[in-house]
Amino acid sequence: MEEKKMNLRLDIDVQKLEIEKLRKVKNKAEGDLDSLKTDYKKLRFSIRTTGLGKTLKQNEKGELKARVAELEKILH
Template identity: 65%
Template structure:
């Protein structure tokens, strides 16, 4: 019985970690998309170029 409880706890922990990983990956993807938008806006505005 004790081993079964340990297995259930490990399954719950593994599921929690999977959900957290998915959330982090979604957040990372959102940040990448936002970064691309900002870079495109900078490029269109001509920012980041040095003037001589």
């Protein structure tokens, strides 16, 4: 009977250690995820502020080409 109690205590101790290890891994994964979310938000903000995420419409492209041509004439 005492041997069974001792074995059960050992099993409990092993399970506690495994749970603690899993908690550490989970906390690290959550921290990494939070870091990735922050980096993603910063990246999206940078893209938005620089205008890289926008696509020009066809008429906007035409207007830009015309403006470039006009500026080139002025320079020559």
